[in-house]
Amino acid sequence: MVGLVISVYATAVIYNCRFMTLLAVMGSLVGSVLCFIKGCTYVVASYQDYFVNQGRGIFMLVEATDVYLLGTVMLVFGMGLFELFISNLDVAKSTSEETTTRRSNLFGLFALKERPKWLEIKSVNELKTKLGHVIVMLLLIGLFEKSKKAAILTPTDLLCFSGCVLLSSGCLYLLSKLH
Template structure:
C-alpha cells in the first residue's frame, strides 16, 4: 500500500511542469508583443522620415536592423511556444485541440513525442535565431580590409553549409 501511495504521488508530481508550460507560454506572448511594438516603432520611424522628406545616414540599415531584431524576438517566442507545447504533451496530456475531430488528423508542427524530438525542434529554431542575430550584427559592421571581406564570405559560406546539413537532419 505504501508503494502504491508513493508511486501515485510520484506520478502526480509531473504536474509541477505546468509552471514551465504557463510561464513559457507567457514569455512567448510577451516576446510576440515586444517584437510587434518594435515593428510599429520601425514603421513610425520610416513614416516620420518619409513625411519630413529626410533621409538620415544609415536609414536603410536602421530599418533592416530593426525588422531583423523583431524577427529575432519572434523566433525566440516560437522557441518558447515549442517548449511549452512539448513539455505539456510529454508530461501532462496530448493536446486534443490540435487534432481534427472528424478524421483524427493531428497537426504535427507542434506535436512532440519524445524529449529528443523536443530538443531537435528547439535546437533548429535556436540555430535560426543565431543566424538572424548574426545577420543583424553584420549590417552595422565596417569592412576595411580585403581579409575582413574574406572572413565575411567564409562566415556566409559556413552558415549556408550549416543550414544545408540542418535541413538534412531527421530526414531519411
C-alpha cells in the first residue's frame, strides 16, 4: 500500500516536471521578440542608408530577413514546446466564437477560427522537422548573402556558383516534398 502511494506521488512529481519547459518557452519567445526588434532596426537602417546617404541598403535587408527568420525559428520552437508539454486546451475545437476570438486576436483585428496548421505539433520529431525546414531557409539566405559578395573571375568560379545554386534549389525541392 505504501509503495503504491509513493508510486502515485513519484508519478505526479515526474509529470509536473513538464512545467520546467516553461523556462525554454519563455526564453525562446523573448529571444524571438528581440530578433524581430533587431530585424526592424536593420530595415530602418536600410531605408536611412537608401534615402539619406543615397546608398544601397540591400545587404541590410538581407540581414533583416535572416534575423526575422531566426526570430521565427525561436517563435515556432517556443510555441511548439508549449503545445507539446504544457497546453491541454484545444482552441480549434472551441465551440464558442467569442472565446476563440478573445484568445486569438490582436485588438479584434486578427480573429482565428481554428488553430494554424503550422502549430499542429504532435511529437518532438514533428517539431524538429519544422525547425529543420526553417533552419535550411536560414542557411539559404546566408548563402544568398554570401553570393552577392562573391567574385566570379574564372569559369571554375562560375561552375561552382551554379552548382551551389543547383544544390540549394534541389534542397528546397526535396524539403517541399517531405511531410
